[in-house]
Amino acid sequence: MNIFKDVKQAVDTREVAEVYGLEVNNSGMAICPFHDDNNPSMKVDERYHCFACQADGDVIDFVANYFELSKIDAAKKIAKDFGIEYQSVGYKKHKSVKQIKRPKPIRKEISVDNEFNKRIPTYNNILCEYKVLLESYKTIFKPSESDDDLHPLFVKAITNLDRIDYLMSMVNGTTEEKILVVMDYGKEIVNYEKIIRTIKSRIA
Ligand SMILES: [Zn+2]
Numbered sequence: 001m002n003i004f005k006d007v008k009q010a011v012d013t014r015e016v017a018e019v020y021g022l023e024v025n026n027s028g029m030a031i032c033p034f035h036d037d038n039n040p041s042m043k044v045d046e047r048y049h050c051f052a053c054q055a056d057g058d059v060i061d062f063v064a065n066y067f068e069l070s071k072i073d074a075a076k077k078i079a080k081d082f083g084i085e086y087q088s089v090g091y092k093k094h095k096s097v098k099q100i101k102r103p104k105p106i107r108k109e110i111s112v113d114n115e116f117n118k119r120i121p122t123y124n125n126i127l128c129e130y131k132v133l134l135e136s137y138k139t140i141f142k143p144s145e146s147d148d149d150l151h152p153l154f155v156k157a158i159t160n161l162d163r164i165d166y167l168m169s170m171v172n173g174t175t176e177e178k179i180l181v182v183m184d185y186g187k188e189i190v191n192y193e194k195i196i197r198t199i200k201s202r203i204a
Contacts, residue, residue, distance in 0.1 A: 003075045004060060006086035012046040013059040016078060020066060027162055033066060046184050049176075056176070116182050120171060123181060123189045127168045130192040133199065134161050164192075 014024055022044065024030045029040035035053035042050040049056045055065070064074035079086050134157040141151035167185060170177040181189075 003072070003079060003086040007060060007075045007078050007084055008058055010084040011059055011078060011082050013048045013062050014044045014046075016059050016082070017044055017048070017062055017066075019081070020063070022066075026159075027166065043180075047180075049180055051177075054176075116179065119182055119186065120178055123186075124168070124171045126189050126193045126196065127164055127171060129196050131161070131164045131168070133196060134164065 014028065017030070018024055022030050022033065024044050025040055027040075028043055028045050030042045030044050031037045031040050032042040032050040032053060032055060034042075034050060034055040037050075037052060041052035042048055042055070047056070047058050048062050057065070059078065060071055060075050063069065063078055064071050067074065067077065069077060075086075078084065137153040137157035138161070141154035141157070143150050143154060167181065167189065170181045170185070
């Protein structure tokens with residue numbers, strides 16, 4: 001373990017960026033601080049990615065760029081400001097011979113590639129199905145004039161459709177966006193699949 005790992009495990013980019021004054025909207029988008037941005041072009045969650053200037057990285061990269069610090073100083077700042085305990089500052093000294101000799105994880109990269117290729121079409125199908133489901137909620141539970149309260153499923157549809165459109169644009173976007181989807185939103189999309197399956201099993 002080192003300070004970089006400790007910090008990244010303890011906090012994500014969004015919570016840190018918000019504490020440092022970045023405004024993140026309900027869709028997880030923010031005005032990018034790294035270029036002259038008018039509309040929120042930056043997606044901020046575990047990591048950050050700007051679709052306009054391609055600024056991209058993890059929480060430490062964000063703070064390093066935001067405050068113009070080195071990575072190690074950025075990590076220390078986050079640790080201090082967020083009360084994160086970390087094991088060693090001079091992490092380089094702890095690099096054992098074993099670690100230095102460890103071969104590059106080439107195999108891992110290949111397996112990521114394979115999984116990546118398999119997952120993208122699957123994710124696209126899940127998102128399409130989930131979108132159809134939300135669209136149906138939007139129609140079925142549309143409030144009539146006499147309704148005082150909005151049906152929760154109508155609210156769910158309204159609040160989630162933008163999110164699904166965003167994820168679909170990522171899944172059908174550049175390689176970089178696809179990688180981001182697999183890395184950061186895989187769990188979320190798999191969760192949508194579970195919802196779809198549960199509903200299908202109820203209907204059957
Ligand atoms: Zn930007």
